[in-house]
Amino acid sequence: MRIVRAVPRLPRRARDSHKGTYGHLLTIGGAPGLTGAPALAAMAALRAGVGLSTIGCPRAVQPVAASLSPCVMTLPLPDTPGGCLSHAALAPALRFSARCRAVVVGPGLGRDPDTADFVSSFLTSVEAATVVDADGLNHLAGRVEVLRDAPGSFVITPHPREAGRLLGLPASSPVPGDRTRAVADLAKLTGGVAVLKGHRTLVCDGRRLYENTTGNPGMATGGTGDVLSGIIGALLAQGLEPFDAAVLGVFVHGRAGDLAAKALGEVSVIASDLIDFLPGAFRGR
Numbered sequence: 001m002r003i004v005r006a007v008p009r010l011p012r013r014a015r016d017s018h019k020g021t022y023g024h025l026l027t028i029g030g031a032p033g034l035t036g037a038p039a040l041a042a043m044a045a046l047r048a049g050v051g052l053s054t055i056g057c058p059r060a061v062q063p064v065a066a067s068l069s070p071c072v073m074t075l076p077l078p079d080t081p082g083g084c085l086s087h088a089a090l091a092p093a094l095r096f097s098a099r100c101r102a103v104v105v106g107p108g109l110g111r112d113p114d115t116a117d118f119v120s121s122f123l124t125s126v127e128a129a130t131v132v133d134a135d136g137l138n139h140l141a142g143r144v145e146v147l148r149d150a151p152g153s154f155v156i157t158p159h160p161r162e163a164g165r166l167l168g169l170p171a172s173s174p175v176p177g178d179r180t181r182a183v184a185d186l187a188k189l190t191g192g193v194a195v196l197k198g199h200r201t202l203v204c205d206g207r208r209l210y211e212n213t214t215g216n217p218g219m220a221t222g223g224t225g226d227v228l229s230g231i232i233g234a235l236l237a238q239g240l241e242p243f244d245a246a247v248l249g250v251f252v253h254g255r256a257g258d259l260a261a262k263a264l265g266e267v268s269v270i271a272s273d274l275i276d277f278l279p280g281a282f283r284g285r
Contacts, residue, residue: 001184004210007251008244010049010235010282022051023237024100026075027230028093028122029107029134030057030065031115032083037108037134039068040223040271041230045104046071047278048234048252054100056093058085084112090121102129102236106136107226115139124150129236129245133157133229141165147190153242154192157229163196180209193242195232197225201250205243212247214254218261223271228253231278255281 014021025045029038035057042053053072055065058079066074075096077089097103103126109115119139123132123146130152132140137158140146144166147154158166163182166189179202186194187206196202201212231253235245259280260273 002208004208008248019051024052025050025102025233025237026054026100027104028056029109030061031110034108035061035064037226040226041107042072044227044230044275045234048231050234050237080114084110085115085118087117102233104131104229104233106134109135127152129153131155131229131233137162145189155242155246157195159197193246195246203246210247212250215257216261218266218269219257227274252281
């Protein structure tokens with residue numbers, strides 16, 4: 001496997017470009033009490049340069065999602081009696097995704113069994129490049145290999161315990177000490193790009209391996225993973241190949257965390273701070 005050290009760059013923007021030039025990202029997520037997760041991803045995507053950002057969420061939480069940022073659009077989808085995404089959301093979500101260059105699935109989805117059916121059906125049907133994170137991954141535990149037969153390209157972004165579940169390890173066990181082998185196994189299982197989060201985040205597509213050097217312990221707080229999924233989704237929507245989008249995404253995500261920690265102190269960093277410091281992270285490239 002080839003070790004990659006160079007971090008890709010986004011191309012310069014053309015003078016005559018418009019919002020459609022930089023893609024449309026659909027972020028599917030949200031459930032009662034968890035609406036902040038897709039909002040963080042959708043806002044991070046805008047700071048990472050996507051032209052349009054829409055949250056696809058259960059109807060029950062759409063008013064909350066719509067109130068979190070005037071820059072993000074919302075797509076209300078059929079929901080269960082408990083306010084989570086229903087399998088009936090599949091058809092409208094797929095129709096909307098056909099208008100988008102990239103999709104993020106998972107932030108704040110919750111664990112409703114009907115949502116699990118939606119996730120499995122959506123991921124094996126969607127044609128846009130897709131990032132699978134958080135509860136999107138939890139709904140695939142034990143059967144992540146279904147992504148190999150999906151029509152589109154995928155980036156998965158598990159933290160160690162999610163990775164352990166995907167690899168079929170006992171529920172109490174995170175990934176084994178050999179993180180390089182674990183991320184390579186995840187890439188092989190899915191046929192896509194795997195991002196194994198944590199200290200020195202790893203990115204692997206089965207042929208290439210990148211070890212990230214940015215980031216700090218201040219980023220160990222809820223929501224930072226949602227920010228990362230939004231960044232990678234935005235880069236996919238702007239036309240980067242999945243491996244390049246993942247490498248650049250984890251690099252600028254960690255760099256934004258480093259800038260936030262320098263300004264605020266590691267103890268005080270919260271996920272939304274990373275979004276605020278993304279402009280500096282991109283300029284620093």
